[in-house]
Amino acid sequence: MSFETQIFPIDIFIDTSIKSIEIKGQCITLAAAIQLTGQLKLSALLAERQSAAGQTTSLKPLQLGIDEAGRGPLLGSVNVAAALLPNNWSDLIDNQPLLNTPLSILTDSKKLSEKKRDILYPLIQQHALGFLIAEIPAAVIDQINILQATMLGMRLCIEGLLEQIAKGIIASKLIETTNKAKLLAVEVLVDGNRCPELDYMKLSNLGLPQSAIDCQAWVKGDARHTSMAAASVLAKVSRDQTMYALDTKHPQYAIAKHKGYPTKVHLQAIDTHGVLAEHRRSFAPVAKKLDESP
Template sequence: MKTAGVDEAGRGPLVGSVVAAAVILDPENPIEGLNDSKKLSEKKREKLFIEIQEKALAWAVAEASAAEIDELNILQASLLAMRRAVEKLGLQPAHVLVDGNKIPQGLSVSCDAVVGGDAIHPEISAASILAKVSRDREMAELDRLYPQFGFAKHKGYPTKAHFDAIAEHGVIAEHRRSFGPVRKALEQMEGGAAG
């Protein structure tokens, strides 16, 4: 039975897309060292990222944009990105395992949510690595466009450095306007402009 593992990266940051991945591993071609992406070094994740793409029977990465996050909310946008990743797979899985406690709506296959699944099921671990590396690369790209924000370092998370950059440089199009700190910064900017 071909089982797809699904996970996402980037629910907590204030900027950019939420990225999801779906992976169907090949039991004949195992991958050593799969684990929750957060427990792996960046170097190890990059190495596994390539290996997963080479050895998996099928893999796909999809996202929901900052605008979609603002429109739907972060949970629904994460589930949407997950559904898109499953739908992009070149192979139809017989079953889907999703990291977390919620299942994307609208999937045409059976699905289970597994809390902490990225540390238990290798196919979810593989998906977590693809999602995390893809999201980090997106942040590196954003860092090249807006070096003053330091996205390559903090990856868009709500750190002091990020707050300081927003205070100094304002909000960019990729910021999630529905997130409290961004909304607050926009209100202060508008208040300052009005005054």
């Protein structure tokens, strides 16, 4: 797995398709490509780390929030997002680190109206130090199951951003002038009850040892920590945008209303119009319809 990036004086842009993946030493060709899109504001990140490095009490680990959207629908992708907010904005929501910032209304995306999510979506991308969104299509969900597809999306988002962060910090020579362990330390905060299995050997080869990565699973974490809340909005809105595009393509399915979830309207549309290429064939209602087809 490799990431194609364009490097500018300020930002690194990630826009790549993953067509195969190594899992536990075995290379697997994916049934469809996973799309990764995101950005790392390297100059801003380095400036923040450099400033904090001179003040050892304020050099806390980078906090990378991870969340997903779309595990339950019968249709379309599951989207995973990672968000790296500025140091002073990364904290428990109850501590109000976002007060008087452009993200002051941010909380768990499920508690926000669609209008507020749409407002926050570009603001998060504008003000985050880094973010990455993975869109895992239905064919991959059918290939490896929804849990593993979600874990894979999380892994790709985490490794994708950490790879660029490690390369950037090492290339900047910051580690030659400060404590490497503190500078590269990162807390990966995953919304849910389990963390994905990362390729620690690859990350270690990039200068980021396993001891520097603290992966934590937080149940309902998107309502507790700002970085996970930011990731939840990125995942939710990016998936909704895909659903609206499918609705335009297939208006008879009313996808804009149900977003692929198994509502009565959606199930009736499947009965009337059949199964789309974007439906998840491994999910029971879709599989049943396929079994009934002549």
